[in-house]
Amino acid sequence: MSxxxxxxxxxxxxxxxxxxRPAPSELHKFIFEGLPVRGMLVRLDESWKExxxxxxxxxxxxxxGLLGQMTAAGVLMQANIKFNGALVFQVMGDGPLxxxxxxxxxDMSFRSTAKTREDVPDGATLQQMLNxxxxxxCAITLDPKDRLPGQQPYQGVVPLSGPTGQPLEKLSxxxxxxxxxxxxLETTLVLAANDDIAAGLLIQRLPIEGEGxxxxxxxxxxxxxxMEEAYNRISMLASTLTAEELLTLDSDTILRRLFWExxxxxxxxxxxxxxxxxxxxxxxxxxxGLGRQEVDEIxxxxxxxxxxxxxCGNHYVYDPVDVGELFTDPQNQAPGSRQVQ
Numbered sequence: 001m002s003x004x005x006x007x008x009x010x011x012x013x014x015x016x017x018x019x020x021r022p023a024p025s026e027l028h029k030f031i032f033e034g035l036p037v038r039g040m041l042v043r044l045d046e047s048w049k050e051x052x053x054x055x056x057x058x059x060x061x062x063x064x065g066l067l068g069q070m071t072a073a074g075v076l077m078q079a080n081i082k083f084n085g086a087l088v089f090q091v092m093g094d095g096p097l098x099x100x101x102x103x104x105x106x107d108m109s110f111r112s113t114a115k116t117r118e119d120v121p122d123g124a125t126l127q128q129m130l131n132x133x134x135x136x137x138c139a140i141t142l143d144p145k146d147r148l149p150g151q152q153p154y155q156g157v158v159p160l161s162g163p164t165g166q167p168l169e170k171l172s173x174x175x176x177x178x179x180x181x182x183x184x185l186e187t188t189l190v191l192a193a194n195d196d197i198a199a200g201l202l203i204q205r206l207p208i209e210g211e212g213x214x215x216x217x218x219x220x221x222x223x224x225x226x227m228e229e230a231y232n233r234i235s236m237l238a239s240t241l242t243a244e245e246l247l248t249l250d251s252d253t254i255l256r257r258l259f260w261e262x263x264x265x266x267x268x269x270x271x272x273x274x275x276x277x278x279x280x281x282x283x284x285x286x287x288x289g290l291g292r293q294e295v296d297e298i299x300x301x302x303x304x305x306x307x308x309x310x311x312c313g314n315h316y317v318y319d320p321v322d323v324g325e326l327f328t329d330p331q332n333q334a335p336g337s338r339q340v341q
Contacts, residue, residue: 068193072200093130
């Protein structure tokens with residue numbers, strides 16, 4: 001009688017061959033049950049690679065990294081507010097990086113770009129790119145779609161330094177300072193980006209319901225202390241997330257590893273996407289704003305007008321016939337004006 005064959009140990013799973021197509025981008029919102037704390041996690045995969053791939057001239061590696069972090073942060077901030085309009089996030093300064101800007105619409109479509117004055121060296125920090133002489137600024141603008149005539153967009157501006165003037169080396173620190181200054185909300189941000197993924201995690205302490213009426217309650221101090229302790233605990237857990245983990249782990253794994261002891265309620269994910277709002281019609285309006293004389297001077301010098309979109313790389317070309325049609329179209333004439341025959 002033969003001896004029984006020992007069971008075969010399970011073999012290690014064969015690694016799957018990674019697809020050449022990046023994963024769809026995703027945004028996850030969640031709350032911590034019973035606590036005034038909410039969170040969001042965004043991973044821009046396919047859409048971020050599309051944005052970079054549309055650039056005619058590649059950005060330096062430090063600028064790509066910063067712009068990716070800004071794009072992830074812009075999506076998180078737009079998702080964090082109930083606002084029917086564009087959120088525009090800009091950093092500008094006096095270093096080799098002149099400007100970086102992200103625009104996010106309410107449907108989570110986004111676009112972003114950057115302009116440099118000179119070459120940005122490898123390994124350049126936020127301060128070295130933007131705040132060489134202390135003139136760096138971060139601006140967040142909310143531009144409502146239903147803006148009334150004369151109504152100005154809301155804009156908040158903070159320097160790239162902390163409350164005591166110390167330089168802030170991380171974009172997440174700048175935004176945490178902004179949220180504390182302008183929104184009076186404690187916020188924890190972890191941001192990371194490379195050429196494949198731009199990602200971010202946001203944790204925010206919410207005001208306690210009825211907090212303004214708690215002063216008369218003898219237990220209010222205890223309630224506030226417990227809620228603050230809960231936020232500090234969750235914030236500390238979020239802060240342990242490394243850039244490598246944020247860029248390489250999927251959303252489910254990140255949330256499970258960080259908050260496995262918490263009761264987390266997640267909502268249906270959203271899909272951020274790259275989309276540009278440029279169009280031939282908008283470019284035409286810009287040319288009309290320049291005026292016929294200036295446009296004709298460009299035609300005389302170059303033989304045509306070519307406008308390139310900094311966000312998506314599309315080019316719009318107007319030859320002399322196009323320009324003539326643009327300025328003689330009755331729809332483009334000011335009230336009371338007449339065409340000269």
